[in-house]
Amino acid sequence: MRSRLRLRGAIAGVVSGLVALGLAELVAGLSASLRSPVLDVGDRVIDLVPSPIKEMAIDLFDTNDKLALLIGIGVVLFAYSAAVGIVAVRRLSLGLAGIGLFGVLGAVAGGFGTAGTVGALPSIVGAIAGAFALTLQVRWANAPDADQPAERGLSPHSAASRRAFLFGSGSFLVAAAVMGGVGRLLDSRFQVGASRDTLRLPVPPEPLAAPPPATALDVEGLSPFFTPNESFYRIDTALTVPQVSTEGYVLAVTGMVARPLELTFDQILQRPLVETDITMTCVSNEVGGGLVGNARWLGIRLDDLLAEAGVDPAADQIVGRSVDGYTCGFPVAALDGRDALVAVGMNGEPLPLEHGFPVRLVVPGLYGYVSATKWLTEIELTTFAEFDHYWVDRGWAVEAPIKTQSRIDTPRPLTRIPAGETAVAGVAWAQTRGISGVEVRIDEDEWQQAELSEELNDTTWRQWMLAWDATPGRHDIAVRATDATGETQTDERVPPIPDGATGWHSIVVLVDEG
Known part of the structure; x- marks a missing residue:
């Protein structure tokens, strides 16, 4: 009986959380200045999390860091809502306090956004709806089933059945989905993708020619x-x-x-x-x-x-x-x-x-x-x-000129390639200074000058290539660039924070017998 009650509590908590989010989404869709509490909380997380953690997220997820954050927030909200529901079936006041805390956090996050204090409105309205849904579901969850003896203090004549709990929770779930869907539909009024697609920009008085093939x-x-x-x-x-x-x-x-x-x-x-x-x-x-x-x-x-x-x-x-x-x-x-x-x-x-x-x-x-x-x-x-x-x-530097860097694009790290002539190639950049040379080193051999593409200007990267006669075995390949001032990039490896990474890019490739 106790495990069944905990399960009902978890369901009630999750459904109540979804009701809160659904109505908050609906309210947010009424104005371009309002946002979902999930987004408001996510923005505050981005603002408050220490820079090293942000760097770790970018390293792990690359440009998918924001999607990872949203998924993480969803997982936390699911677990939190389930815990609130489990507590609520034993003591409703504590569960309601949990919903209230959820609303306060969202309201505070929304209040710090560009909408000002009115940005708290979706979270407040959503929390009230979540508390209402939780109260009813807890009442239904605590009702004795037809095959179970009534618990002390509960009247089977005034309590809902297990079927009523499932029906009620399901109804709230459908309502949450509808409210969230309508909110998204309302929010689509503020999307500018269609108008951007029809925009035609003027041609500049002196348009640039296509870059030379070289x-x-x-x-x-x-x-x-x-x-x-x-x-x-x-x-x-x-x-x-x-x-x-x-x-x-x-x-x-x-x-x-x-x-x-x-x-x-x-x-x-x-x-x-x-x-x-x-x-x-x-x-x-x-x-x-x-x-x-x-x-x-x-x-x-x-x-x-x-x-x-x-x-x-x-x-x-x-x-x-x-x-x-x-x-x-x-x-x-x-x-x-x-x-x-x-x-x-x-x-x-x-x-x-x-x-x-x-x-x-x-x-x-x-x-x-x-x-x-x-x-x-x-x-x-x-x-x-x-x-x-x-x-x-x-914690990042006040001024940040771009450092001279180079990268190996091909072959890819840890790939297997056949013996014989292989193109080692990549790009190098030193914006406003330009690239004057790129060198490649195979294993511990001497540095070799790579072929450079023609320079278009000193604010764009240059492609480079070295024809390498690859021999069977494991090989380390490194690259370094020299800018037009004569400065060659350092081999000292430092992380991006506070003003950009340095070091030579190197890879390992495996060369098979020809």
């Missing part, structure tokens, strides 16, 4: 010169992709400027647009990692925009603010003539939603965490003494 080497397994949008890495703090419509969009230039500006999306498009090819790199990229990509960007020059606003000579930091409150910050001095953009396009199309649609910042030569604000709504001129952006508060 900028790309014909080697199987080598990263293409331009990274397709669907393959471009995504690392940010947004648990779900912000939906920012071009209608009503305003970009503000504020802070230490003589003439604050506000630009609508149409006004941005009416300005002279430029194209530029830039390789972007995430500071979380481990040696040999894939958090790097090259694209052709379209936008307006950031230095022209700030010249129009009139930057105070005392300002030394440019802060980009995202619609979700995220901030980046980089030196005013970085605008030294490089092609920093307020970007609206990527590889011939409007920015993908996950890459910052409709407007973002792209600054060559700086890691993305200090410069690449997505879903951009404000550019503020300030000082480093007055403001620390998001990642500085979490």
Whole structure:
């Protein structure tokens, strides 16, 4: 009997939790400023978790780190709800307190979001609905079954049967699914994917020509010169992709400027647009990692925009603010003539939603965490003494120029290849300096100069290739690059935090007899 009661309690708790989440989802769907408690709690987890744990998550899950977090939150909520229900069938007041705690955590998380205190509403309403569902199910769960003697203090004439418990819990479960589905349907009104797909960007006055064929080497397994949008890495703090419509969009230039500006999306498009090819790199990229990509960007020059606003000579930091409150910050001095953009396009199309649609910042030569604000709504001129952006508060470096790096794309680590001539190939980057040479070492032999693709500019990566006569056995392959200043990347291995990883990328391959 006791185990049966615990099972009913667990079911009641899980169903009550789903009712709470379903109604919260429905309430959140009523306004674009409201969000599901799961997302609000997830955002607070991202904000509060220590940087080393975030790095561990990126290492383990790569760009699936947010999906892993959502799955983890779901597992915790399931276990918590089941525990609340088991407690509630013995002592309802404690179970209701558990539901209340659930609501308070969600409300606090929502209150810290961009919606302000009203962001707590979905969690509060959901918690009330969850408490109601739990109370009824506990009453039904404690009813004696027809084949069991009535427990002391319970009247079989006033209690529901086991069938009533299952029917009632099932009804609540269906209601939770319906409410959640309707909430998702309401939320779809705020999705901007369809309008983005119909958007046609103007052609810049001086469009770039296609890169010369010599900028790309014909080697199987080598990263293409331009990274397709669907393959471009995504690392940010947004648990779900912000939906920012071009209608009503305003970009503000504020802070230490003589003439604050506000630009609508149409006004941005009416300005002279430029194209530029830039390789972007995430500071979380481990040696040999894939958090790097090259694209052709379209936008307006950031230095022209700030010249129009009139930057105070005392300002030394440019802060980009995202619609979700995220901030980046980089030196005013970085605008030294490089092609920093307020970007609206990527590889011939409007920015993908996950890459910052409709407007973002792209600054060559700086890691993305200090410069690449997505879903951009404000550019503020300030000082480093007055403001620390998001990642500085979490232990990362204030300034972050991209370090010279190289990577082996083919052959893949621990693969078996036949003896004979084999192409060892990859990419190397040193944005704003350029790559002047790449060397490859097989085992402990001398370093050999690799063939380089033609350089397009000093802000894009270069492909490289070495023809290797592979002999049978196990072999270690390492690569290192030298930038145009003559500096060769160090072999000292350091982790990404606080300002980017260093070290030579090396792999092991197994060569079979020919």
